[in-house]
Amino acid sequence: MPPMNGNTISGEFFLRNFNNLGFGAEIIYSFVIIICSLMIYFGTKELYELRNYKGIKYFREAFLFFAIAYFFRSFIKFVVNYFNVSAILDISQREFGFAFGQITLLIFVYFSSMAIFYLLYSVMYKKWEGNSKVIYLFHMIALIIAIISILFPNPLIHLSINLIFLIIFSIIAYVSHKHSLNKKGGLYIVYILLLVFWILNIIDILIPKFLQTYQLAIYLSSTGIFLYILYKVLKRAGN
Amino acid sequence: MKRGKLEIIKDLLKTIQENNNSIKATPLLRKSNLSTSRFKEYFSELEKKGFVKEINHNGEKFLSLNEKGFKFLEKYRTIIDFIDEFEL
Numbered sequence: 343m344p345p346m347n348g349n350t351i352s353g354e355f356f357l358r359n360f361n362n363l364g365f366g367a368e369i370i371y372s373f374v375i376i377i378c379s380l381m382i383y384f385g386t387k388e389l390y391e392l393r394n395y396k397g398i399k400y401f402r403e404a405f406l407f408f409a410i411a412y413f414f415r416s417f418i419k420f421v422v423n424y425f426n427v428s429a430i431l432d433i434s435q436r437e438f439g440f441a442f443g444q445i446t447l448l449i450f451v452y453f454s455s456m457a458i459f460y461l462l463y464s465v466m467y468k469k470w471e472g473n474s475k476v477i478y479l480f481h482m483i484a485l486i487i488a489i490i491s492i493l494f495p496n497p498l499i500h501l502s503i504n505l506i507f508l509i510i511f512s513i514i515a516y517v518s519h520k521h522s523l524n525k526k527g528g529l530y531i532v533y534i535l536l537l538v539f540w541i542l543n544i545i546d547i548l549i550p551k552f553l554q555t556y557q558l559a560i561y562l563s564s565t566g567i568f569l570y571i572l573y574k575v576l577k578r579a580g581n
Numbered sequence: 582m583k584r585g586k587l588e589i590i591k592d593l594l595k596t597i598q599e600n601n602n603s604i605k606a607t608p609l610l611r612k613s614n615l616s617t618s619r620f621k622e623y624f625s626e627l628e629k630k631g632f633v634k635e636i637n638h639n640g641e642k643f644l645s646l647n648e649k650g651f652k653f654l655e656k657y658r659t660i661i662d663f664i665d666e667f668e669l
Contacts, residue, residue, distance in 0.1 A: 386663070389656065389659065389660050389663055392649070392653050393587065393590075393653070393660055394630070395587075395660070395669070397667075397669025398660075398663070398664070398669060400669075401667060464667070464669050465667075465668055465669065518668070519668065530668065574666060574667075578659065578662050578663040578666050578667075579659065579663060
């Protein structure tokens, strides 16, 4: 057996993982979502700085949270595996994999929940502005969901939590749109779709076999929604 | 119809711009259709955000737009369209 060096480790990593279509697709998918989210975040920087409009602030931060969440969803796995961090830290791959998986899952669920909450808040903040505790409540709920995701690997619990969120958020988004003076945007449908695919993404991670057949379709649809929002942002922000 | 905060800011800045970027506080207040107290609130916000500056000319105080003020006027439509589009 030839001596192992950095290149052979990296080469093996590529062969081992990139022959696996699922992993490759997940990395590309996460990369596209991260890029889209960061482009939305930085593309709206000037608009926000000119007026410090809170709705734009929460909207931007929602996408920053999406970028962080997707970084921890899978892109970081690529970085850690590529640089063989478990060998550097001298920990067995199994122990490292388990601990790393739990931590990244916690961070992913927390930040993606916060992203959805902030997106909702960006639309609703005028009605909820009087109550400054809403943001803290969001942080708390996101943390609780993240902890539940780790402590209770029960598909039924995850499905129930996410279905409750889907119903509540859809009602809020619809009612808010109905009472909005401006109805030309019609983006609430996109927001609801974003929420649906966020839930499918969560289920895909927490219950991998549940949606395996449709994984590629979920990736493509979620990417489509992010690209559509990015297109709308760039068109309006004029960057 | 009641003007929104963004529209009031735009109107104040536009009035300054249309007066060769130099106007005294009293005529600006008159043209703004705001009460004195609300005008003061808006004016201090404009100053704080760096949209306007006070210039002393022969002992008289004039208000003038800063670069950020001009930028705001240029981007005002974009900001409004963005807020409308995303229902923010």
